[in-house]
Each structure stands twice: as C-alpha cells, then as structure tokens.
Amino acid sequence: MAQTPFSVEDVLERNRNYATTAHKAFPPLAAIFGGDIKANSPKVVIVSCMDPRAVPHDVLALKPMEAFCLTNMSGRIKPALNDIASLDSVFNLEQVVIMHHSNCGSTHGTIDQFRHDLKANCPELSSLELEDVVQHSAIRRDEDRELKADLQLLRECKFIRKELTEGAVALWLDVNTGLAREVNLAAESKV
Structure with missing residues (x-):
C-alpha cells in the first residue's frame, strides 16, 4: 500500500476543520487537577512504542488522565529517562511502566x-x-530480552528517585492476542 506524501498544507487544513467542528476547549491544567497539580495529577507514566497497534490508552483500557504516556520507537527507556525525571519533579510520580510489544517495526x-x-x-x-x-x-529482537535490559537500565538510573526505579514494572504486549504480561528480570526470556 503506497503512502500519500506528507503535506503540511493538508494537515493544517484538517486541523482547521477539527478546530471548527470537533475541538472543545480545555480548562487550565490547575483547574483540571482541582487546583493542586502535584497532588491530583496522574501518578503513573507508561513508556511504550509509538506503534498504533500498542497505544497504552487502548490496550490497557486506561481512563482519561489515569497515566502519562511517553512513546518512542520500540518503547525504549533511554530516550524517556529525562522526561520521567521532569514529570516526577512536576507531578510527583508513583509508578513507571515500560511496555514493549510483539512484531514491533524495530524488529525488522x-x-x-x-x-x-x-x-x-x-x-x-x-x-x-x-x-x-x-x-x-x-x-531489537522480537522477544522480551531488551525489555529486561530497559528495566535494568531504569533501575540503575542515578537521576530518577529510587522509589520509582525499584518499583518499575515491565509489560510485554502480544499484538496478535491483545494480551499483556508482566516481565520480571529473573524470568527466562520469551518470544
């Protein structure tokens, strides 16, 4: 299937259509979080792949404002470390989740x-x-070995609070079944 060339003009036209037909203005962030952003904001950050088959809000059935989601190619942790530290400073995080998935484009x-x-x-x-x-x-390969490596890299990170790094969770999503499973550092790697 051939891709249509990206057109800034087309995207801006679609944006204008969205703005006039579908957009609803959001209240200020402080109002959304009841006046106390640090106390009432999401406390979970999920680092995952940008693949549309593995969107955390969809596959984990997240509610709006339940978690922050950082996406990158393959859901690798290293590019997300600075963002996690920044989010923690502003929002006082309680949980980090790393999610990789099967048949990722990065495995090709x-x-x-x-x-x-x-x-x-x-x-x-x-x-x-x-x-x-x-x-x-x-x-990466299409297995959970790199997911374990990412969890280990996060746990060794010196600029993210120990409580966050030690409590981090790794999930492996099978895009064929839609099921996710937890991956532990000590467990044998699986496809």
Missing part, C-alpha cells in the same frame, strides 16, 4: 544494518560515538 532491521547506515550517513562520528548510538538503538 538489524544492528549491523543500523551501524552500516550510521557510518555511511554520519561519517564524522567517532567509533566511540557510533557504538554508543548503536548500543542504545531502538532496533
């Missing part, structure tokens, strides 16, 4: 191909810089 590439492309596209990168990017790439 290889680390070797990624390394090759980086070398070709960014020849100014030193070997050390290149390997740092490769090591924390979103490209």
Whole structure:
C-alpha cells in the first residue's frame, strides 16, 4: 500500500476543520487537577512504542488522565529517562511502566544494518560515538530480552528517585492476542 506524501498544507487544513467542528476547549491544567497539580495529577507514566497497534490508552483500557504516556520507537527507556525525571519533579510520580510489544517495526532491521547506515550517513562520528548510538538503538529482537535490559537500565538510573526505579514494572504486549504480561528480570526470556 503506497503512502500519500506528507503535506503540511493538508494537515493544517484538517486541523482547521477539527478546530471548527470537533475541538472543545480545555480548562487550565490547575483547574483540571482541582487546583493542586502535584497532588491530583496522574501518578503513573507508561513508556511504550509509538506503534498504533500498542497505544497504552487502548490496550490497557486506561481512563482519561489515569497515566502519562511517553512513546518512542520500540518503547525504549533511554530516550524517556529525562522526561520521567521532569514529570516526577512536576507531578510527583508513583509508578513507571515500560511496555514493549510483539512484531514491533524495530524488529525488522538489524544492528549491523543500523551501524552500516550510521557510518555511511554520519561519517564524522567517532567509533566511540557510533557504538554508543548503536548500543542504545531502538532496533531489537522480537522477544522480551531488551525489555529486561530497559528495566535494568531504569533501575540503575542515578537521576530518577529510587522509589520509582525499584518499583518499575515491565509489560510485554502480544499484538496478535491483545494480551499483556508482566516481565520480571529473573524470568527466562520469551518470544
């Protein structure tokens, strides 16, 4: 199926249509949270893939304002660490959830191909810089091994509160069945 080229003009036209036909103005954030943002805001942040088959609000049946959701390619934790620390400072988080899923687009590439492309596209990168990017790439296998690695990376993070890192939870979503399961660091990796 061919993709239609992205058009800023088309998107802005659709936005104007949305603004005039569907948009409802939101009250200020303080009003939404009863005047006390830190006390009454969501206390959970979910880090997940941007894949539309794995949207946390849908697959976990979240209620509006029940959780903050940070998405990136593959749902990897490293790109989300600064956001988690910032959210915690503003909203006083109580729980971090990392969710990966089966048949992720990131599993359709290889680390070797990624390394090759980086070398070709960014020849100014030193070997050390290149390997740092490769090591924390979103490209992964279709199993929960990287999910465990992300949970471990979060637990070792020095700039996020210990209570958050130690209580973090990892979930694996099977996009074929729609079922999620908890993944523990000690458990054997599964597909």
